[in-house]
Amino acid sequence: MTDDQLAVAVRALINRYDPEGLLGMGAPDDEYDPEVGDLVALVCGREEITADAVGSVWNRWFNDVSDWCTRRPEQVREVAAALENLRGRRQRSDLAC
Numbered sequence: 001m002t003d004d005q006l007a008v009a010v011r012a013l014i015n016r017y018d019p020e021g022l023l024g025m026g027a028p029d030d031e032y033d034p035e036v037g038d039l040v041a042l043v044c045g046r047e048e049i050t051a052d053a054v055g056s057v058w059n060r061w062f063n064d065v066s067d068w069c070t071r072r073p074e075q076v077r078e079v080a081a082a083l084e085n086l087r088g089r090r091q092r093s094d095l096a097c
Contacts, residue, residue, distance in 0.1 A: 001090045006044075007040055011033065013079060038061070044090075
């Protein structure tokens, strides 16, 4: 999995959930790209990707005004697990970030 493929996969994951409902209101597909960049960095990091780590990224970008993490904690856990899965796929392909 190349860097570009990783970014596309993370964007697709976040867009599928549309945590803030922005895409549903007509925002462009790249609306969450700043957050995606930080989530890609988690995939490239060494620490386990937890719901807390995902929530930290999310809250940093939304200045703690987002309620996604408290409103849909199961989605945040699913995103964290999917990001861990992407990390494993990346590692199996022996591609470093």
